Amino acid sequence: MGDRLRSATLDDLPVHLILEILTSGCRLSGADLVSLELTNSTFRSAHDEFVPQTSNSLVDFAAIQLCKSHPIYVCLSHKAQEELVNRCCQNWKRVLRFLQSVYQCSDVVETTSGNKMQIRSGRYHTLLIKDSTVYSCGSSICGVLGHGPETTQCVAFTPIKFPNPAHVIHVSASHNHAAFVTRSGEVFTCGDNSSFCCGHSDTNRPIFRPRLVEALKEVPCQQVATGVSFTMFLTNEGRVYTCGTSGHGQLGHGDTLDRPTPKLVESLVTVGPVVQIAAGPSYALAVTSDGTVYSFGSGTNFCLGHGEQHNELNPRPVQWFRRKGIHVVRMSAGDEHVVALDSNGYVYTWGKGYCGALGHGDEIDKTTPELLVSLKSHLAVQVCASKRKTFVLADNGSLYGFGWMGFGSLGFPDRGVSDKVLKPSVLNSLKGHHISQVSTGLYHSVAVTNQGRIFGFGDNERAQLGHDKLRACLNPNEILVEETSEFSVC
16 A cells, blocks of 8 residues: 555656656756756666666766757857857857857847847847846937937836837847847847847838848848847848948948848858857948858958958858868857857957957957967867957856957956956856856846846946946846836836
């Protein structure tokens, strides 16, 4: 009788069922697998009848299966896959952590508390996704905050009201306009439309509240990237559309004609699906699934990576990566320089070296990509560039910064507000936190931890750090987001 009433335990479950749970759509992370391995002997066992001898345990086998189905891993060549595994010392749980972190850092990160968050810094403002709500704070130049013409500034993160209930999954913040992608693939924009960068040809006036881009209504998108006067849109099928100003060829259509509504970049269709886009002030970058980087637009400051400063009217592959067989997975376009991340977690920079923004210990311009040797021992998962500064996030949650301090926006409280940091240095001011995502604007920066806490540092003259307590924050200051069903007054 007692045996019949005994509660079932994990050990009673068939191994094949446990394996199915581990490798199904439950989206377990590398950290989750480590926790399972530490808490129950079932996950530490090999279970020879189901797990190959190449795996040490059930968890290891699950990690391998999850890696092999990950969208980044499946696009790597066999050689690149082997290199990544070796780089992670044959630890498949770390490989999984790397893949998942790279993927999330470009979009929304899932915190330990279950929140889904993304943070993006504009020139004098900040946008935040927290679950199904989008917030903004800072200066509302030309309606970039999306709260209407009566709003000039928000001193705290304030929910943005969309025309219809919208679950936003991706945002991009530029100088004077913003773009939002919903779960259904619809794109909304707001802000300065004088150059038609918001994609609405019927008006060149500011758009003060998010407005649906009608030209893409039947073209579901997954990402957006906003330049100074142009916008890039990445569809679910991996195609790129652009609109706005094209004085330097930054729209990629082979000419310098402006486009009032999004137009397909046809030359990128034939080179394979695009997996990531990035927009500089007047140049653009696109990474394809095979790891090739294409650049177009203004060649000023060598940002296109071709060794010269000519403008490119059509997307052109950066041959330096191709010649060395490097598979790039993510890019970040700064005002005057570019930073790239490859499939082994190595970081490359090029462009204008002023103030040490390239991280090579000097201020010399680099005309083509150059490996950041000082970070070679670290497995990087995110790169972020802006005005004369760069951040690199490692897989262990440590954040490195270099370049111009600019009002304290590098996060080193022991340095002067105009100092130069010529080589990557870890932000000890955030050492007690595991950083999951970072973004930087003109003179301010924000970071999200794996627990969902938000820290901001740098200039706060326009409340772009989400509070009005201090005008400048040399120490990272925690930003609290008040969640309410009512829309606050800015």
